[in-house]
Amino acid sequence: xxxxxxxxxxxxxxxxxxxxxxxxxxxxxxxxxxxxxxxxxxxxxxxxxxxxxxxxxxxxxxxxxxxxxxxxxxxxxxxxxxxxxxxxxxxxxxxxxxxxxxxxxxxxxxxxxxxxxxxxxxxxxxxxxxxxxxxxxxxxxxxxxxxxxxxxxxxxxxxxxxxxxxxxxxxxxxxxxxxxxxxxxxxxxxxxxxxxxxxxxxxxxxxx
Amino acid sequence: xxxxxxxxxxxxxxxxxxxxxxxxxxxxxxxxxxxxxxxxxxxxxxxxxxxxxxxxxxxxxxxxxxxxxxxxxxxxxxxxxxxxxxxxxxxxxxxxxxxxxxxxxxxxxxxxxxxxxxxxxxxxxxxxxxxxxxxxxxxxxxxxxxxxxxxxxxxxxxxxxxxxxxxxxxxxxxxxxxxxxxxxxxxxxxxxxxxxxxxxxxxxxxxx
DNA sequence: AATTCCAGAGAACAGTTGTTAACTGCATGG
DNA sequence: CCATGCAGTTAACAACTGTTCTCTGGAATT
Numbered sequence: 001x002x003x004x005x006x007x008x009x010x011x012x013x014x015x016x017x018x019x020x021x022x023x024x025x026x027x028x029x030x031x032x033x034x035x036x037x038x039x040x041x042x043x044x045x046x047x048x049x050x051x052x053x054x055x056x057x058x059x060x061x062x063x064x065x066x067x068x069x070x071x072x073x074x075x076x077x078x079x080x081x082x083x084x085x086x087x088x089x090x091x092x093x094x095x096x097x098x099x100x101x102x103x104x105x106x107x108x109x110x111x112x113x114x115x116x117x118x119x120x121x122x123x124x125x126x127x128x129x130x131x132x133x134x135x136x137x138x139x140x141x142x143x144x145x146x147x148x149x150x151x152x153x154x155x156x157x158x159x160x161x162x163x164x165x166x167x168x169x170x171x172x173x174x175x176x177x178x179x180x181x182x183x184x185x186x187x188x189x190x191x192x193x194x195x196x197x198x199x200x201x202x203x204x205x206x207x208x
Numbered sequence: 209x210x211x212x213x214x215x216x217x218x219x220x221x222x223x224x225x226x227x228x229x230x231x232x233x234x235x236x237x238x239x240x241x242x243x244x245x246x247x248x249x250x251x252x253x254x255x256x257x258x259x260x261x262x263x264x265x266x267x268x269x270x271x272x273x274x275x276x277x278x279x280x281x282x283x284x285x286x287x288x289x290x291x292x293x294x295x296x297x298x299x300x301x302x303x304x305x306x307x308x309x310x311x312x313x314x315x316x317x318x319x320x321x322x323x324x325x326x327x328x329x330x331x332x333x334x335x336x337x338x339x340x341x342x343x344x345x346x347x348x349x350x351x352x353x354x355x356x357x358x359x360x361x362x363x364x365x366x367x368x369x370x371x372x373x374x375x376x377x378x379x380x381x382x383x384x385x386x387x388x389x390x391x392x393x394x395x396x397x398x399x400x401x402x403x404x405x406x407x408x409x410x411x412x413x414x415x416x
Numbered sequence: 417a418a419t420t421c422c423a424g425a426g427a428a429c430a431g432t433t434g435t436t437a438a439c440t441g442c443a444t445g446g
Numbered sequence: 447c448c449a450t451g452c453a454g455t456t457a458a459c460a461a462c463t464g465t466t467c468t469c470t471g472g473a474a475t476t
Binding site for chain 2: 027029030031032033034110113114116117118119121128154155158159161162165169172176190191194195198199200201202203204205206208
């Protein structure tokens with residue numbers, strides 16, 4: 001039986017989440033390394049000192065945001081590689097899935113894209129670690145495919161990294177096209193499908 | 209005849225360059241959106257107000273840095289696609305070229321990788337524009353290759369974008385491995401070559 | 417019912433920031 | 447040679463930053 005949280009602990013978690021949400025919103029138009037502690041608490045409507053009850057520093061909050069953002073991305077990976085009739089259908093589904101995710105979790109995706117190479121080392125490291133984990137998981141999925149027969153472990157991991165990076169590139173293109181014309185989003189879809197198709201072809205002839 | 213610059217104008221340019229250099233150095237461990245105007249002038253040894261003689265704002269300086277950084281990258285693109293004996297030799301040469309460039313212009317590469325999705329809109333736009341220009345130029349180079357026979361313009365541009373993104377991914381991997389063990393750099397080389405090889409194979413069978 | 421604990425408030429701190437205005441000294445063009 | 451232009455200086459501003467210490471109200475524990 002799970003013990004329901006006390007009133008006290010529940011309120012603490014609510015404040016913590018409010019801080020994370022406010023920070024994520026503020027990060028839409030700046031980087032983590034310029035985000036101020038007071039700025040965040042002000043947005044939540046709480047005293048600056050309350051921040052320290054939840055995070056040691058802004059960098060610490062950033063690491064927590066990485067978990068949150070890539071946690072929501074986690075189930076997507078698996079679905080992306082899920083089997084479908086032919087390869088073309090699979091590609092179309094994967095790109096649509098990315099588009100949907102970006103539409104629904106725009107702020108999270110923006111945060112990851114921005115801070116992956118951003119100015120805060122612990123956050124960069126957290127993102128790198130999570131993406132490497134994704135690549136390893138994806139590798140295991142790819143290994144199950146009949147196409148993977150004869151592939152070395154290293155080659156499979158190489159392909160997984162290629163897919164992960166390609167996914168992020170596509171996601172950030174969708175992000176840029178989010179509040180633009182629908183035709184811009186169509187263009188991204190066309191481009192992403194073609195690139196995945198080319199990778200798919202390379203994969204098919206890898207062992208020739 | 210080129211008119212040699214007056215003492216006055218030459219000094220101005222020297223200060224401007226010092227501001228750019230100082231900013232680039234400071235950006236190794238933070239993002240542009242957290243870089244302070246006073247921070248930069250202090251590093252140069254000049255009064256804060258002198259900054260305004262050269263740039264309207266930090267964002268403005270950022271845009272200037274984009275030109276500087278991607279200007280040095282410009283000649284590389286062309287060499288990367290330069291013809292070589294077989295495809296394998298070509299790939300090895302391209303990866304080595306990237307490694308060399310990162311080693312020699314680490315700060316510039318870091319700046320581009322960091323600010324491509326960073327928190328300063330005009331800088332993001334400047335980078336996007338320059339990279340799109342690279343992709344168009346690369347497309348023209350690719351079109352000359354005999355392998356490009358039968359390829360549509362759109363497909364060629366798609367491939368060019370794939371190469372440009374792949375180049376940046378590889379560059380930022382080299383960046384992370386810069387002050388680590390030599391084996392880490394070797395690992396990046398192996399990965400980058402394989403990924404380029406896969407793309408190369410996909411390209412060869414694109415029209416099947 | 418009495419005691420402990422702790423999330424959050426409040427006030428104060430020494431530094432920092434961007435931007436303004438008025439200035440100075442010196443290379444430049446007439 | 448003298449007048450102008452302009453890169454860089456000085457001083458001051460209001461607003462902001464992260465961090466410290468002390469305090470308080472109410473939930474949690476006994």
